[in-house]
């Protein structure tokens with residue numbers, strides 16, 4: 001009997017999840033899903049953010065408190081959510097973290113990625129171990145998020161970290177200590193500098209940004225925080241941060257015969273090496289704190305968003321669009337979005353006339369395919385300064401601005417920083 005009921009439940013979920021995946025789920029149907037979800041024991045209740053949603057509207061629709069919904073999802077700024085972001089609904093059946101299945105995933109794949117066992121995942125989700133998962137299907141995973149008591153160690157009195165980061169977006173880490181420490185943070189193998197936060201925050205807080213690529217995860221990734229104690233020993237603690245699925249599309253790019261040579265390493269590699277060497281510099285002090293201003297007028301729309309996964313000539317989807325493209329004529333001025341120092345201003349093979357600005361703390365912005373460059377390497381620039389004109393130089397098929405944001409070399413979603421500055425840390429810390 002039970003098995004039959006579960007089979008029915010699974011069929012029900014398959015149908016519903018397939019609808020979600022196809023993006024044809026209307027709000028009314030969604031409410032139906034949630035109500036049905038409550039009737040199913042152990043069913044994780046989640047909601048995928050749709051275009052036009054705000055957290056306020058979602059909270060109202062689901063009948064939960066805005067603050068509760070934000071807290072359950074580690075959302076510090078209720079104005080910042082992403083289409084495709086999967087939200088846990090507080091007060092629903094499950095308080096366990098949820099991971100979203102990717103195309104082709106089995107429970108065994110998830111178990112391997114999460115460092116757990118098929119049996120544990122099967123038991124948590126009341127599933128058969130060999131069950132086929134559907135893309136977008138939520139799967140409950142063992143709790144890994146540290147409790148309050150675990151957010152202190154040695155002279156570190158408080159650690160603020162996001163419970164979840166959407167692929168391609170940037171999280172923030174803040175650490176408070178009882179005395180000055182030389183702190184280090186390693187995020188998924190990336191060594192991050194930690195530096196004092198704005199002078200207006202309570203003393204003893206330091207922090208850093210946690211970048212994720214559009215291809216990272218979904219899954220848990222380690223964040224290790226440590227410092228050298230007086231006796232020379234390193235005291236450290238490792239936390240797990242959930243990276244959840246982003247809203248990105250996929251794109252097949254066919255390069256005509258002959259143009260394929262444009263992807264030859266001989267043509268592309270020198271500038272990649274040059275840029276990665278630049279992006280590895282992270283000892284410039286933080287030069288900016290407020291949200292960035294748009295580098296190009298609002299009247300110039302996005303023609304290709306950040307994060308689209310790309311396959312060239314039928315190869316694997318192993319790369320993604322590293323920036324945001326805005327279509328505009330070649331007469332349009334591109335402006336500096338926030339204070340910084342020009343780190344590069346020259347013609348490159350693939351990226352054409354290129355400008356890179358170092359904003360400090362490992363944060364760089366890049367501007368490709370310009371028709372004219374107005375700045376020179378080493379120049380100190382301020383918000384709103386003209387840096388060049390839109391163009392179609394390099395490997396480009398029409399006039400547009402490609403704007404990208406690199407943090408410790410990782411290309412992250414730049415639009416997030418039009419809404420958030422590093423000053424937002426103050427809000428998260430609560431003073």
Ligand SMILES: [Zn+2]
Pocket residue numbers: 304321323324325401402403
């Ligand atoms: Zn682009």
